[in-house]
Amino acid sequence: xxxxxxxxxxxxxxxxxxxxxxxxxxxxxxxxxxxxxxxxxxxxxxxxxxxxxxxxxxxxxxxxxxxxxxxxxxxxxxxxxxxxxxxxxxxxxxxxxxxxxxxxxxxxxxxxxxxxxxxxxxxxxxxxxxxxxxxxxxxxxxxxxxxxxxxxxxxxxxxxxxxxxxxxxxxxxxxxxxxxxxxxxxxxxxxxxxxxxxxxxxxxxxxxxxxxxxxxxxxxxxxxxxxxxxxxxxxxxxxxxxxxxxxxxxxxxxxxxxxxxxxxxxxxxxxxxxxxxxxxxxxxxxxxxxxxxxxxxxxxxxxxxxxxxxxxxxxxxxxxxxxxxxxxxxxxxxxxxxxxxxxxxxxxxxxxxxxxxxxxxxxxxxxxxxxxxxxxxxxxxxxxxxxxxxxxxxxxxxxxxxxxxxxxxxxxxxxxxxxxxxxxxxxxxxxxxxx
Numbered sequence: 001x002x003x004x005x006x007x008x009x010x011x012x013x014x015x016x017x018x019x020x021x022x023x024x025x026x027x028x029x030x031x032x033x034x035x036x037x038x039x040x041x042x043x044x045x046x047x048x049x050x051x052x053x054x055x056x057x058x059x060x061x062x063x064x065x066x067x068x069x070x071x072x073x074x075x076x077x078x079x080x081x082x083x084x085x086x087x088x089x090x091x092x093x094x095x096x097x098x099x100x101x102x103x104x105x106x107x108x109x110x111x112x113x114x115x116x117x118x119x120x121x122x123x124x125x126x127x128x129x130x131x132x133x134x135x136x137x138x139x140x141x142x143x144x145x146x147x148x149x150x151x152x153x154x155x156x157x158x159x160x161x162x163x164x165x166x167x168x169x170x171x172x173x174x175x176x177x178x179x180x181x182x183x184x185x186x187x188x189x190x191x192x193x194x195x196x197x198x199x200x201x202x203x204x205x206x207x208x209x210x211x212x213x214x215x216x217x218x219x220x221x222x223x224x225x226x227x228x229x230x231x232x233x234x235x236x237x238x239x240x241x242x243x244x245x246x247x248x249x250x251x252x253x254x255x256x257x258x259x260x261x262x263x264x265x266x267x268x269x270x271x272x273x274x275x276x277x278x279x280x281x282x283x284x285x286x287x288x289x290x291x292x293x294x295x296x297x298x299x300x301x302x303x304x305x306x307x308x309x310x311x312x313x314x315x316x317x318x319x320x321x322x323x324x325x326x327x328x329x330x331x332x333x334x335x336x337x338x339x340x341x342x343x344x345x346x347x348x349x350x351x352x353x354x355x356x357x358x359x360x361x362x363x364x365x366x367x368x369x370x371x372x373x374x375x376x377x378x379x380x381x382x383x384x385x386x387x388x389x390x391x392x393x394x395x396x397x398x399x400x401x402x403x404x405x406x407x408x409x410x411x412x413x414x415x416x417x418x419x420x421x422x423x424x425x426x427x428x429x430x431x432x433x434x435x
Contacts, residue, residue, distance in 0.1 A: 023096060024048065024068040027122075029087060031077055032159040034203035038083040040102065040127040041160060044068070048114055048125045059104040061127070062090070070098045083108060083129050108132070120165070146381040148194035149372045151187050152219035152332075155180035155197070156226040159204030164229030164342045172342055173202065175351050176225045179339060182361035183225070190369065192381035198222075214332055220377050221300065222334035223364065227351055228315070229343040236344035237315030238308050238360075240301040241322050241336040243294070296333035296371075304337065304367030311359040312340065312350070337364055373433040374411075387415075388431035392423050405431045 025045040032039040042048070042065075049066040070089060078084040086103040111128040115121070155177040157163030163172025180197065187195035196217045199205050205213070214222045228239065301319035308314060319335070339360050340347035350356040376382035390401055398421045402409045409421065415432040423429070 022067065024065065026065060026068060026070045026072045026098060026100075029072045029074060029077055030160075031081055031084065031087075032203045033081040033083070033201075034159070034205070035200065037108075037128055037130040038081050039159060039204060040084070040087075040129070042100075042125040042127075043072075043121070044123045044125065047116075047123050050125060052112060054110075059107055061102040061104060061110065061129075063100050063102070063125075063127075064092060064094075065098045065100070065125075066094070067096050068098045070100070074100075102127070104129070120162070121160075126160075146192075146384045147379055148192055149221075149377055149380050149382055150217065150219045151193065151195050151368060152214040152217060152222040153180045153184055153187075153195055153197050154210050154214070154222060154224040155199055156224055156336075158199050158202055161204050164227060166342045166348050167345075170342070170348070170352070172227045172229070175227045175339070175342065175357075177202070179357050179361055180225045182358050183223075183364055186361055186365045190365075193369065193372070211332060214334075219332065220372070220380075221296070221368065222332050223368070224334065224336040225364075226336060226338050227340060227342040228338040229341060231343075233341075233344050235315060236341045236347045237313040238340055239314065239316040239320055239338045240305050240308075241320045241338065242297040242301050242334070243321065293331060293333045296375075297335055299375075300333065300368060300371050301335045303371050304335065304364055307363040307367040307370075308337075308360070311363050312356070315341070376433075382433075385433065387433055390429045390431055392425055392427045392429065394425055396423070397421070398423050401429060401431075407432055 024047075026042055027045060028043040030041045030043070032041070042063075044065075048068070050063055051066075052061060052063045054061055074087045074089065077087045083105055084102055085105055086101075088101050088103070090099045090101045092099040108129040109132060111126075111130065113126055115124040115126055117123060155173070157171075157173035157176060159173075161173065163176065165171055177199070184195040184197055187193050196219060198210050198213050210224075211222070228235075298319060305314060305317065305319065309317070315338070322336075340351050342348050342351060372380075372382055376385075388405065390405070392401070398409055398412055398418075401423075402412050411432045412418070412429065413421070415430050
């Protein structure tokens with residue numbers, strides 16, 4: 001063999017090896033079914049170079065990955081999903097490309113976008129298949145029927161967004177959903193109250209959509225359940241967060257805000273945040289137009305903190321303020337409950353305990369119930385319950401009346417606009433509904 005021939009062969013194999021080395025790799029495919037949509041995530045070794053098109057009769061979504069090889073197992077991917085029947089490969093003219101076909105059960109809106117490496121994830125191509133009619137239909141209230149107080153429960157994170165991750169790999173999204181479901185059950189057992197879940201399973205709902213769903217479900221109050229985390233294991237205990245007319249300045253507040261921003265990017269909501277008109281993660285002052293909503297949030301948060309103190313350690317004894325997108329809607333009173341630090345070994349053990357989860361859910365419920373019994377929404381069943389009236393007799397004092405009806409003197413004074421503890425014989429007092 002001549003030296004020229006040997007050189008040509010060496011160059012050929014060198015170029016072939018370099019080209020093979022440059023090929024991208026599909027490392028995995030994940031499917032996240034949700035009530036309104038299905039999310040398909042393709043995990044890749046590098047940034048995807050792709051194109052796609054749809055075919056009808058039957059409905060199919062075809063994605064071509066250029067200069068890519070497939071190393072993902074596609075079998076049984078769609079067995080639990082109703083929108084995707086099968087994910088398979090198909091032949092393509094380009095030998096260095098991969099064609100994946102999603103066989104669909106019908107016609108769907110699509111959103112397809114690339115996500116850069118963030119947190120535990122690498123490069124991803126995300127396909128969202130959305131039902132054409134996503135809007136939640138408002139409930140028709142029967143005439144002459146006293147309505148329930150509706151509590152929206154938002155289990156933090158979900159799906160592509162795991163939230164905080166404990167030392168042993170447990171995801172925050174798992175803990176928040178479990179506590180949220182326990183809270184839902186407790187609320188639905190209470191006459192005059194009803195719970196609606198913002199997410200019911202392990203799927204991603206972007207932050208704007210969470211508040212949109214709460215609004216369409218006509219909630220009277222929105223509570224978002226989370227499990228906190230910090231870069232060191234020392235911090236522990238619960239806290240309750242609300243929005244206010246000042247930005248939180250503490251290190252923990254800044255950490256929390258940055259963590260929630262990162263979570264939205266994990267789930268692919270970054271572009272949505274950039275496009276939103278009110279810039280809800282950065283500037284929320286302009287959106288806080290209803291003082292009543294803020295007042296309700298503050299009172300509710302104080303109630304819940306009071307109840308949580310009875311069953312767990314509190315990291316903060318007063319409501320904290322932060323610019324969190326899930327709390328941004330000024331027309332929806334809301335609070336974010338951090339149930340403990342997943343990064344703290346003691347808190348983590350409690351958060352994984354079914355007994356402690358139930359105690360947390362009951363504490364949150366009790367705090368909210370006490371508020372709505374005291375300040376029931378107009379037209380609700382709770383509002384129809386007439387308050388008890390008491391006429392002061394000889395020898396009775398405000399403290400005696402308070403003890404009789406198992407309310408505090410402070411609550412009695414507040415309900416009757418009393419400036420002092422002095423009452424007179426024959427005076428009629430309204431007994432506040434605290435239970």
